[in-house]
Amino acid sequence: MTTAIVAGLAMQSAAQSSLSNFAANxxxxxxxVSFTWGGTFVPANSGEVTAMGQMLPFGAPVRPHLTLNAQRITRINQLKNxxxxxxxxxAGLIDHVDWLLLQPxxxxxxxxxxxxxxxxxALALAYRLTNNTAYAxxxxxxxSTLVAMPDWRAEATVLHVLxxxxxxxxxxxxxxxxxxxxxERTALRNAIVNKGLNVALAxxxxxxxxxxxxxxGLNIAMVCNSGFITGALAIRDTDPSVSSEVLAHAxxxxxxxxxxxxxxxxxIEHHGYWVYGVGRLIRGFDMLETSLGTDLGLDAGGFLSKTGLYKVLAGGRGPRGTACFDFGNTYPLNEGAPELYWLASKFGQAPLAAYQKTxxxxxxxxxxxxxxWYVPSTSGDLANLPKAGVFRNNAQFFARNSWSTVEPNAIAFKxxxxxxxxxxxxxxxxxxxxQGVRWFLDLGRTADQQPGPGGKFYRNSTLGHNTLRFNEGEQPSTAQASMIAFSNRDANQFGIIDGTQATGGAAALWKRGVALxxxxxxxxxxxWTAAPRTRVDWTAYTTATLEPGPGRKSVYMTKDGKTVTVAILYPPTVSFQVSSGYIKAPESPIPGLKKVTLMYRPTTIWNRMVVAIMPGRRALSDFNSVRQSFLDDWVNEANLP
Known part of the structure; x- marks a missing residue:
């Protein structure tokens, strides 16, 4: 058996051997927690730049050495057989590059x-795998087009394009x-240094x-620094001083x-910017490790070993073109992430590889x-993915009943x-x-859209989300809410937040729990705890057809031949209202959008509201089996044998 295949099997064995990286049941x-990101950037001083140059080799490398190297080329060519x-x-790569050969x-x-x-x-990889010079x-x-450009479009405050x-x-x-x-090498190398790295250095x-x-500390930092690291590593043998300084700052x-x-x-920036930002970060790490044998100590805290599960749970599983759990102003589609293969190999997390393969x-x-980065995996590895997970540093919770189907019962909550x-x-x-339907949805990102009346986006407002509003107010921009309890037990998955700050002072306490x-x-x-007669509005958006149930205590939601039933379990005095979710021009509309609401003005100080959802067309009596208890008791109940 060849060395490359043995290496591949060793990665597979390591990936299958360790599931301890994932949260326990x-x-x-x-x-x-305190939601913080970033900090004060202090440029590397001359001593730090010198130390970087002395620590790292800069002799002529055996090319290619930036992620792609002889061992990986051999492994790919053997595994394809x-x-x-x-x-x-x-086959997909070759089809793609053959198409590129025909494009201007x-x-x-x-x-x-x-x-x-x-x-x-893609073209350079195909060349290395086939030796077909047409791709090169x-x-x-x-x-040559990059070399001919007068500059690489550095913007005033961000450099992701550069x-x-x-x-x-x-x-x-x-x-x-x-x-x-x-x-050609000289011209390209000079462009990397003068149009790219020297601009970044300034x-x-x-x-x-x-x-x-x-x-x-956000996605833009990961994209920019990883790009400049790649450039610095490419020219390290000929321009060591430039390379060392870029690496020291990065x-x-x-x-x-x-x-x-x-x-x-x-x-904190949600799924789409994980794919872009953390994905580029991982690419930069691999460039460092394949070129220099070190990640410069950047992952000393072991944070990368934990992040793959976030992408998986936030992405979900569905056919191409389906939505991830698209919180915030993020990209709505669930994109694959080859970086999951890298994480699976590095940290022994075969379920991540199985997910990417799926x-x-x-x-x-x-x-x-x-x-x-491909790592072989099995369907059994996919079954070992946790079905639920909580992430404290962005206060998000995800849960689903299965990974074996593209039509799970699943929730996301933040x-x-x-x-x-x-x-x-x-x-x-x-x-x-x-059942393959996103029943309660996010209204989507505002990129490439015009705002509505008053220069504001309905999508960006509190009213434009599936949450609770107090006195018809907008949540303060400074509000934060920690996840204060969770369960990832299969029979009782939930997350609970303390959302008090989001009430803008209208409530002394507000907690929300969402459970599967x-x-x-x-x-x-x-x-919540608030003054008597404080108005509270429960809102959720859907593109389903809505039919109020008996006494408006439930709503039947139907789409694509599927049905779910939403019911108000408490208090008994409120009823559902359904209306159009019309979004005013010029903000882009969502065809068929509707709004499900509950309005409540309790006369008591402490109050609660309980809404339940079941697949299928259900009678109100079917909801009698839903256990009702205080949020403070949810953890103890979940831990009962």
Missing amino acids: SASTLSP TDATMQTYY VYTVQNVDSRMSEERIT EKARQYL AEFTSAAAIGYDWIYDYLTPS RYRSGSTQQWWTWS QKSLALAMASLNNDGGW LHQDGQLIKPWDLI GGDNKANHNQPDIGHFLYES RGGSTVVVQDE
Whole structure:
């Protein structure tokens, strides 16, 4: 058996051997956390730059060495003959690059940073796997466009486009180095240094708070720093001083970003920006490790070992084109993430690999990085994924009844920080899907849209979310809500937040719990303390057809031939109202949008509201089996044998 195959099997064995990285089957209370990200970026001083240069090698490398190397090339070419998944990936790559051969190359006027990076990466990988110089030639043409550009479009305060161009050029330089002529290598290397890294260095050195990508600790920090790391590693043998200084600054900037993954690997900017930001971070880590044998100590806290489960639970599972649990102003589609293969291999988490593999079986796009990081897995590994998880550093909870189907019963629920990047005033917001239908949904991101009346987006308002409002008010932008209890026991999965700050002073206390019980019944329970007659509005949005049940104590929701029933269990004095969820132009409408509401003005100080949802068309008597208890008792009840 060859060395490459043995290495591959060793990764598979390691991945299958350790599930201890995932949370245990338990229920407990949680201490409130402080939602923080980023910090003060202090540029690396001359001593730190010198130390970086002395610590790391900068001799002529054996190319390629940026993630792709001889061992990985051999492994891919061997696995494509023995592993059905790799065969599919390989065929998909070749189909894609054959199509690219027929497409015109970007001009200087219409070049796109992200698409350039994707196309150069795919073509260069195909060249290394097949030795077909047609692929290298097409990649060279794309690289020539980058060299011909007068600059790489550095913006005033963020450099993600610059970083993507730098990464594209660096990958192409390293991966097709042997195909390029000496003069082409020089021109491309000079472009990486002068149009990419020197521009970045000027921004690093300024230490200006306007360069918020250096200190924010958010997705933009991960994208920028990882791109510049890739560029610095590509030219380290010829420009060691530039390389060392970039790495020294990037190390300090990324240390702030790594802290944003603290506690349990959740991501404050939600699923779509995990795919973009954390995905690029992992790519940068792999570049460092394959080139220098170190991650510069950036993951000393072990935060990356916890973050894969967040992407999995927030992404869910569904055919291509279906939505993730799209909180905030994030991308709505569930994108595959090849980085899950990298995490599976590095930390022995085979379920992550099984999940990524399953997404492709469900129709997700294959990326070059899938081939490079691929880890074999089995359906049994997928079954070992936790069905529920809580993430304290963004106060999010996810639960589902199964991973074996694309039509699970599933919930997502959040507290969090209203002022965080790509967040909205939506503490208490929940999403629900069953039978392949997203019954209660998010209204979507506002990118590329015009605001409605008053220059505001309905989608961005508290009223535009599935949560509770007090006195018809908007949640304060400064409000935060910690997850204070959770259970990931299969029979009783739930999260509970303390949303008091979100009431804007209208309530002395507000807690919300959302539960998935017995894998099918959803319970949304609110408890609050407020002055008598304080108005409370329960709101949720759907595109289903709505039919009020007897006495408006329930609502039948129907879509795509499927039905669920929503019922108010407490208090007995309120009834459902259904109405159009019309969104005013020019903000983009959602066809068929409707709103389900409950309005309550209790005469008591302490109050609660309990809503339950069951799949199918249900009589009110069917809900008698739903246990009603105080939120403070949910943890103890979940721990009962």
